[in-house]
Amino acid sequence: MNDDYLWDKSGEPDPQIQELEEILAPLRYQPKPLQLPNDVRRKYFRLLAIAATVLIALLAAGVWLKVRKQHTIPPQEAKSVVPSELHKEPEIVKNTDLSSKPIVRKRIRKKTFSQRERQEAREAKEQVLLALRVASEKLKLAQRRTQGPSLNQIKNQHKVG
Amino acid sequence: MYDFDATADVLLMRPQATAAMQQTDETAIEAVLVGAALAGDRDGFGRLYNLYAPLVHGILLARVPRAEVDDLVQDIFLHAFKKLHTLREATAFGPWIAMIARNRAVDFHRRSRATVEITDDVGGRNTSDSRAAEILEMIRNLPEAYRETLVLRLVEGMTGPEIAVRTGLTPASVRVNLHRGMKLLRQKLGFSEGS
Numbered sequence: 001m002n003d004d005y006l007w008d009k010s011g012e013p014d015p016q017i018q019e020l021e022e023i024l025a026p027l028r029y030q031p032k033p034l035q036l037p038n039d040v041r042r043k044y045f046r047l048l049a050i051a052a053t054v055l056i057a058l059l060a061a062g063v064w065l066k067v068r069k070q071h072t073i074p075p076q077e078a079k080s081v082v083p084s085e086l087h088k089e090p091e092i093v094k095n096t097d098l099s100s101k102p103i104v105r106k107r108i109r110k111k112t113f114s115q116r117e118r119q120e121a122r123e124a125k126e127q128v129l130l131a132l133r134v135a136s137e138k139l140k141l142a143q144r145r146t147q148g149p150s151l152n153q154i155k156n157q158h159k160v161g
Numbered sequence: 162m163y164d165f166d167a168t169a170d171v172l173l174m175r176p177q178a179t180a181a182m183q184q185t186d187e188t189a190i191e192a193v194l195v196g197a198a199l200a201g202d203r204d205g206f207g208r209l210y211n212l213y214a215p216l217v218h219g220i221l222l223a224r225v226p227r228a229e230v231d232d233l234v235q236d237i238f239l240h241a242f243k244k245l246h247t248l249r250e251a252t253a254f255g256p257w258i259a260m261i262a263r264n265r266a267v268d269f270h271r272r273s274r275a276t277v278e279i280t281d282d283v284g285g286r287n288t289s290d291s292r293a294a295e296i297l298e299m300i301r302n303l304p305e306a307y308r309e310t311l312v313l314r315l316v317e318g319m320t321g322p323e324i325a326v327r328t329g330l331t332p333a334s335v336r337v338n339l340h341r342g343m344k345l346l347r348q349k350l351g352f353s354e355g356s
Contacts, residue, residue: 003340006314006321006339006340006343007320007321007322007336007339008320008321008322009320016347016352017315017343020296020315020346021315021318023289023292023293023296024293024296024297024315024316025293025316026289026290026293027222027227027293027294027297027316028215028316028317028318029214029215029218029219029234029317031211031214032214032231032234032235034206034207034210034214034235034238034239035235035239036203036206036207036239036242037239037242
């Protein structure tokens with residue numbers, strides 16, 4: 001009996017072991033490709049969907065805030081502006097630092113809105129609010145999709161190891 | 162990372178490299194491939210699969226019906242792919258996946274006992290195939306310590322040192338298991354000791 005051949009296939013081959021190897025050869029592992037789950041792309045798609053939804057929501061919020069800011073300026077403040085002041089020359093403040101240029105302060109005119117402009121602003125606000133609602137619904141949908149498999153799927157998974 | 166991959170490529174893709182060199186470097190390759198797979202390299206895991214599929218196949222073949230083995234091999238590697246982050250030592254992939262395979266075989270028997278007992282006696286086989294199934298059944302009836310080592314050696318064609326490296330057993334244990342298992346198998350087959 002050749003123990004070396006059994007151990008590492010070295011030395012003189014053992015005919016009995018060789019015979020067994022030949023008989024059992026059809027049972028040997030036949031290479032097959034491994035099918036790995038392709039969930040990485042889906043994961044990225046979900047992240048992209050969430051990012052897009054958040055971006056849309058932020059844009060919509062920005063537009064809405066801008067319109068709201070314009071809309072909240074009280075029109076009566078324009079009445080307090082003295083017409084003579086509007087035509088005043090810009091006030092020049094002399095800087096004590098001689099190296100820098102004099103700072104020029106400009107007066108900002110406050111704009112008044114007409115009835116029609118206000119109406120348009122209100123309509124724009126309504127549109128922005130609608131856009132925000134749509135964006136919010138999309139965000140909810142994306143969150144629901146990213147919450148992972150349902151409870152039934154988790155229950156049906158095999159326990160291994 | 163590229164250097165490691167290149168090393169793994171060279172060592173894995175060249176069968177003419179000596180067996181001794183492969184055994185020495187196997188743990189290093191294993192660690193590199195596990196690291197690559199953990200970093201999201203699917204090819205890295207594919208190479209681990211190519212390297213360890215015969216081991217898992219042999220472990221299962223020693224325990225479960227032949228018809229179930231291929232599906233179970235795929236299941237085990239898919240499970241390993243998902244749970245690879247739980248592997249504590251990158252160099253212990255072989256013993257880790259071998260343990261998963263053994264547990265899965267136990268799990269299979271626990272489930273099949275409750276339903277239907279599946280046997281390998283499916284009709285329509287040729288003579289050599291039935292002889293192979295007969296000898297495999299004899300090996301399966303040997304004590305547990307011997308049957309896995311014998312299947313890996315006689316069916317999967319692995320050497321004793323390879324079995325030791327991949328299963329995490331000591332070379333001495335593998336040698337003893339091979340020797341004693343072969344002695345019992347010879348007795349069952351009616352082979353004379355000295356021939």
